[in-house]
Amino acid sequence: MKILVAVKRVIDYSVRVRLKPDRSGVVTDGVKLSINPFDEIALEEALRIRERGEASEVVVATVGPRDVQTQLRSALAMGADRAIHIESTDPVEPLSVAHVLHALVLEIEPGLVILGKQAIDDDLGQTGPMLAALWGRPQATFVSKLTLKDGVALAVREVDHGLETLALDLPLVVTTDLRLNTPRFIKMPDIMKARQKPIVTRPFASFGLDLPGLVLERLEGPPERKSGIRVESVAALVTQLRERGVV
Amino acid sequence: MEGVLVIAEAQAGDAPISEATLKTLAVAQKIGGAALDVLWVGSDLAPLLARAQALAKVRTFLTFDDPRLAHPTATLVAGLVAERARRYAHVLMPGTSYGRDVLPRLAGLLKTPMVSDVLEVMGARTFKRGIYAGNIHTVVTVPDGMPVLLTVRLASWQAVAPGAGGGIPVEPCPIPETLPETARFVALAVDPSDRPDLQSARRVVSGGRALGSRENFALLERLAERLHAAIGASRAAVDAGYAPNDLQVGQTGKIIAPELYLAFGISGAIQHLTGIRDARTIVAVNKDPEAPIFKVADIGLVGDLFEVIPELLAELDRQGAEP
Numbered sequence: 001m002k003i004l005v006a007v008k009r010v011i012d013y014s015v016r017v018r019l020k021p022d023r024s025g026v027v028t029d030g031v032k033l034s035i036n037p038f039d040e041i042a043l044e045e046a047l048r049i050r051e052r053g054e055a056s057e058v059v060v061a062t063v064g065p066r067d068v069q070t071q072l073r074s075a076l077a078m079g080a081d082r083a084i085h086i087e088s089t090d091p092v093e094p095l096s097v098a099h100v101l102h103a104l105v106l107e108i109e110p111g112l113v114i115l116g117k118q119a120i121d122d123d124l125g126q127t128g129p130m131l132a133a134l135w136g137r138p139q140a141t142f143v144s145k146l147t148l149k150d151g152v153a154l155a156v157r158e159v160d161h162g163l164e165t166l167a168l169d170l171p172l173v174v175t176t177d178l179r180l181n182t183p184r185f186i187k188m189p190d191i192m193k194a195r196q197k198p199i200v201t202r203p204f205a206s207f208g209l210d211l212p213g214l215v216l217e218r219l220e221g222p223p224e225r226k227s228g229i230r231v232e233s234v235a236a237l238v239t240q241l242r243e244r245g246v247v
Numbered sequence: 248m249e250g251v252l253v254i255a256e257a258q259a260g261d262a263p264i265s266e267a268t269l270k271t272l273a274v275a276q277k278i279g280g281a282a283l284d285v286l287w288v289g290s291d292l293a294p295l296l297a298r299a300q301a302l303a304k305v306r307t308f309l310t311f312d313d314p315r316l317a318h319p320t321a322t323l324v325a326g327l328v329a330e331r332a333r334r335y336a337h338v339l340m341p342g343t344s345y346g347r348d349v350l351p352r353l354a355g356l357l358k359t360p361m362v363s364d365v366l367e368v369m370g371a372r373t374f375k376r377g378i379y380a381g382n383i384h385t386v387v388t389v390p391d392g393m394p395v396l397l398t399v400r401l402a403s404w405q406a407v408a409p410g411a412g413g414g415i416p417v418e419p420c421p422i423p424e425t426l427p428e429t430a431r432f433v434a435l436a437v438d439p440s441d442r443p444d445l446q447s448a449r450r451v452v453s454g455g456r457a458l459g460s461r462e463n464f465a466l467l468e469r470l471a472e473r474l475h476a477a478i479g480a481s482r483a484a485v486d487a488g489y490a491p492n493d494l495q496v497g498q499t500g501k502i503i504a505p506e507l508y509l510a511f512g513i514s515g516a517i518q519h520l521t522g523i524r525d526a527r528t529i530v531a532v533n534k535d536p537e538a539p540i541f542k543v544a545d546i547g548l549v550g551d552l553f554e555v556i557p558e559l560l561a562e563l564d565r566q567g568a569e570p
């Protein structure tokens with residue numbers, strides 16, 4: 001069985017993202033870029049499944065500009081067997097990414113596709129379910145535990161009221177939650193080894209997708225909260241709360 | 248394609264109508280449109296629909312009512328409702344774990360883009376939403392000629408009040424004899440708690456890594472009890488097993504808007520702050536005077552939470568705070 005893992009490059013989670021002064025976008029110059037944390041978890045899960053002997057190959061795919069190969073090399077260093085880079089200089093919306101992934105799925109025929117539950121830049125959380133729909137296969141989103149047995153996946157999902165367990169027939173699409181696993185650190189020799197691993201590049205245009213997308217009207221900073229006060233004692237805290245009518 | 252369709256939150260028939268559904272109806276009313284229909288998926292819906300008759304401004308209730316839909320999966324629901332949904336100009340779902348599972352799958356089936364977590368309606372096709380953990384807002388327009396699919400950021404909206412309503416016709420939708428079974432519900436584990444629901448509570452008492460253990464986390468229980476508050480937690484506290492996953496507040500947990508949020512031993516990472524941006528009054532107790540949470544707190548107290556909480560309980564009584 002093969003596993004396809006979709007990854008997206010985003011501004012690192014530790015960066016405080018700022019708007020450009022002309023509000024045409026966010027500041028990316030000199031800003032640290034990383035694989036979306038949820039996608040790293042997706043890759044880690046795929047690697048563990050392969051290491052348990054339940055999968056033969058882990059393929060990573062991404063849609064992004066030329067220099068996204070840095071992040072693909074990290075994915076290969078983590079342990080992916082090969083990478084597919086769909087090159088696009090413009091940002092691509094989830095529906096188009098899902099179409100691209102669907103095309104790859106038809107070629108690769110994986111038993112499992114794993115993606116992050118959301119990307120921490122646009123926070124949309126759409127690509128996984130959209131892919132599952134296009135592919136006509138079941139989905140398990142927000143997964144914090146995954147086991148495979150006899151062509152069936154048992155997925156524990158983090159839902160609003162607790163933990164839901166689903167049984168799903170393979171092939172399927174899984175999206176990861178934070179508690180699924182903790183991704184491994186990359187070691188030096190792995191980086192060397194990753195240089196030998198193949199990255200295939202294909203232009204986004206070759207997929208012939210020309211889907212109408214959402215129109216971005218403008219970007220804004222969110223309303224700032226007014227700065228608050230400090231109190232010196234618990235008594236003063238309660239007095240403040242009483243004055244504000246919240247207790 | 249005309250009218251607005253709200254796909255209601257999946258829920259048990261004997262519970263009050265989900266606040267998530269009522270908030271999604273508020274967004275539907277803001278959008279306006281030719282007509283508003285509500286679609287319910289579940290089992291034994293009759294008692295629920297009877298209570299829902301109080302809703303105002305609804306044209307029709309559409310139902311998929313079947314014992315096999317008691318625990319509907321997104322895989323099943325999206326396929327089931329797609330034909331119906333196709334007839335509407337707008338399809339709305341709450342930004343719950345259910346809506347965020349079902350609606351993007353439906354969007355995939357309809358091959359149409361979708362707008363996630365709408366926090367403001369600027370026009371019938373133009374919406375505001377947050378990106379980068381809510382640190383930046385974007386305004387996006389869905390071009391003409393395609394349906395508008397959106398989920399609602401619940402913390403940004405007030406539930407519609409039940410009106411006079413009444414006489415809303417119920418139209419059962421045909422359900423195929425064999426339903427796809429590629430995704431099967433197995434179990435739902437709910438942490439038993441009689442605390443108010445985190446998402447809708449007026450007050451929330453929240454704890455972070457500093458609590459140090461599951462036993463210590465129970466300290467918050469007493470305070471929550473005194474204040475009739477829900478309990479929340481940072482990711483660090485959930486990861487460490489001090490609190491169940493459904494209590495996580497933040498970018499990847501729940502986004503909440505209580506009147507009062509009390510944060511104990513939470514540093515204030517951006518991913519956490521995303522979840523409380525709309526709280527009316529934020530109180531932070533942290534022993535580090537430089538903790539970033541103080542930048543957003545309305546009232547900050549530098550101190551050790553293990554001393555502050557017992558003192559706070561006593562002081563609330565002494566000053567006669569309302570329970």
Ligand SMILES: Cc1cc2nc3c(=O)[nH]c(=O)nc-3n(C[C@H](O)[C@H](O)[C@H](O)COP(=O)(O)OP(=O)(O)OC[C@H]3O[C@@H](n4cnc5c(N)ncnc54)[C@H](O)[C@@H]3O)c2cc1C
Pocket residue numbers: 013037038120178454455456457480481482483484495496497498499500501511512513514515516517518519532533534535538550551552553
């Ligand atoms: C992709 C991604 C998504 C994330 N999503 C979320 C999310 O949804 N929600 C979330 O919360 N986090 C999220 N995080 C994690 C976030 O970045 C922080 O790591 C986390 O919020 C820290 O939790 P904390 O404040 O409890 O712990 P810490 O940052 O360790 O803070 C503990 C605080 O307790 C204080 N303290 C210690 N002892 C005491 C004491 N005795 N009395 C008083 N104060 C004390 C310390 O001064 C410190 O400020 C996410 C991270 C990533 C990468």
